[in-house]
Amino acid sequence: MTETITASSPSGATSPRSARRARSEPKPARQRRSGTRLTIGVRLAQVALLLVLLGAWQLVASQGWIEPVLAKTPGEAWAYFTAAVQSGEISSNLRATMTAVVIAWILASAVGVAVGLSLGLLPTLERIMSPFLDAANAMPRLALAPLLIVIFGITMTAKVALAFTLVFFIVCSSARAGVKSVDDEWLRLSTVLNASKTQVFWHILLPVATPGIFAGLRLGLIYSLLGVVGSELISSRDGLGQLVSIYSAQFRMEAVYAILILLAIVAVVLNQVMNFAERYLLRWQPPARR
Amino acid sequence: MDTNVITPAVQLDGLTISFPSPDGSAKTVVDNLDLTIPRGQFVSLVGRSGCGKTTLLNALAGLVDATECKTEVLGTTPFDARSRMGFMMARDALFPWRTARKNVEYGLELRGVPKAERRTQAARWLAAVQMSEASQLWTWQLSQGMRQRVALARTWALDPDILLMDEPFAALDAQTRVEVQREFLELWQSQVGRTVIFVTHDLGEAICLSDRVLLLGAGRVIDDVSIDIERPRELETLTAEPRYIEIFNRLRGQLDH
Numbered sequence: 001m002t003e004t005i006t007a008s009s010p011s012g013a014t015s016p017r018s019a020r021r022a023r024s025e026p027k028p029a030r031q032r033r034s035g036t037r038l039t040i041g042v043r044l045a046q047v048a049l050l051l052v053l054l055g056a057w058q059l060v061a062s063q064g065w066i067e068p069v070l071a072k073t074p075g076e077a078w079a080y081f082t083a084a085v086q087s088g089e090i091s092s093n094l095r096a097t098m099t100a101v102v103i104a105w106i107l108a109s110a111v112g113v114a115v116g117l118s119l120g121l122l123p124t125l126e127r128i129m130s131p132f133l134d135a136a137n138a139m140p141r142l143a144l145a146p147l148l149i150v151i152f153g154i155t156m157t158a159k160v161a162l163a164f165t166l167v168f169f170i171v172c173s174s175a176r177a178g179v180k181s182v183d184d185e186w187l188r189l190s191t192v193l194n195a196s197k198t199q200v201f202w203h204i205l206l207p208v209a210t211p212g213i214f215a216g217l218r219l220g221l222i223y224s225l226l227g228v229v230g231s232e233l234i235s236s237r238d239g240l241g242q243l244v245s246i247y248s249a250q251f252r253m254e255a256v257y258a259i260l261i262l263l264a265i266v267a268v269v270l271n272q273v274m275n276f277a278e279r280y281l282l283r284w285q286p287p288a289r290r
Numbered sequence: 291m292d293t294n295v296i297t298p299a300v301q302l303d304g305l306t307i308s309f310p311s312p313d314g315s316a317k318t319v320v321d322n323l324d325l326t327i328p329r330g331q332f333v334s335l336v337g338r339s340g341c342g343k344t345t346l347l348n349a350l351a352g353l354v355d356a357t358e359c360k361t362e363v364l365g366t367t368p369f370d371a372r373s374r375m376g377f378m379m380a381r382d383a384l385f386p387w388r389t390a391r392k393n394v395e396y397g398l399e400l401r402g403v404p405k406a407e408r409r410t411q412a413a414r415w416l417a418a419v420q421m422s423e424a425s426q427l428w429t430w431q432l433s434q435g436m437r438q439r440v441a442l443a444r445t446w447a448l449d450p451d452i453l454l455m456d457e458p459f460a461a462l463d464a465q466t467r468v469e470v471q472r473e474f475l476e477l478w479q480s481q482v483g484r485t486v487i488f489v490t491h492d493l494g495e496a497i498c499l500s501d502r503v504l505l506l507g508a509g510r511v512i513d514d515v516s517i518d519i520e521r522p523r524e525l526e527t528l529t530a531e532p533r534y535i536e537i538f539n540r541l542r543g544q545l546d547h
Contacts, residue, residue: 204385
């Protein structure tokens, strides 16, 4: 039992002020500079990799190493792209796709966060619902597309519905996991401070779940794009997925390549937007965890 | 006559707390405890792990229900006394999504104190624990000692009549601990009439800080020692004083027994 019984220690040399200074001081300039240099290095490497990929594409296409129908060069894809931008084909279809993506993402996120938090906070409800949710989530969602098209017709609603089924489960499970990471000490403290349930929710449970929810929202945005484009590929009046479908059938591979690259760029941009939002909203986290 | 003066800070008559054991029987953690703590007293609860000191503290905070007994805190039930209670734990329990200042404001926010008043109070108490410069920092930017100071400021900002503290300085290194203890004592002495119930593993800490040390064992009070060492106390030199050593050995002897 002796290990738990210790006498008070004599005073030491470090003052709280010096400790405070050491902690609150900004990073040394050298460290900051090396950080910037590293970022520039990473960017240069990324540009180099992009050029290598484009070069390889050009090489493969121009040397006739693959089927002639597939062998379209970056230049040909670019030519299609500029023409399609001028004719308005890209903008109208991009708008159709992105409208569905954003609507599906917002709806699924709102419902997913609400359901996820409820499941995380109500263990009995979670036990009842878990097998059903797991089963629904395991279903191959693209297989639902024909069904949804029958239900909603060839409309934007069908696209939104398919994307919703993908995004909902991602956001729901991340919100559920997030809210469960609450520290008991916070709840103990809040109980003694007579916090109401509503106060505990807004002041503790929601902020606790925020990093998890954000991870889900970020992934959900990309999955929303996948869901909408998937639905458009199968049947749709407009959208980038529909363009891919049409041009594939016509063997116009330069157009298919251009649209696929455009979709990839859209995904990168969406991811970056989420990065910025996350960095602002989660600025309270230590940099390594952001 | 003001009832506050006559009702003690804590009044327990035969407090008994049992928890169900895994084998189905009831394990008695606090056993028929009678205790009166007058207002303004600094009382430490010491004892081995599992002696019931934290459970007793939780009962005073209304966090566990007594199996049998009348528990009175500030002349009322623990639940009703919460608005006049401060509570502090070994882990600082600061919210990482709030700055130091916003953490201090937390309890005031729950009570609906207007923003301007919250800010004033937070600034005042952060200054009292020498943390003014850190008010805009996030918790990950604070050292353990700084975090515990912010937690102290949060506790004091509520202007509590009774402070329930569960090993609040246990996580601090030896040097920081003495500094924070000193600051805490200064704050306590500057405001007459506040009762402190202080749970600690550390006999020395208990003797240095308190007016009275209760040694608990198996849910009962084994010894109740009045610490008749004059205040203000010099925490660094106190441990060499004969009276300190005498009390320390007396309590230590019973703990090892």
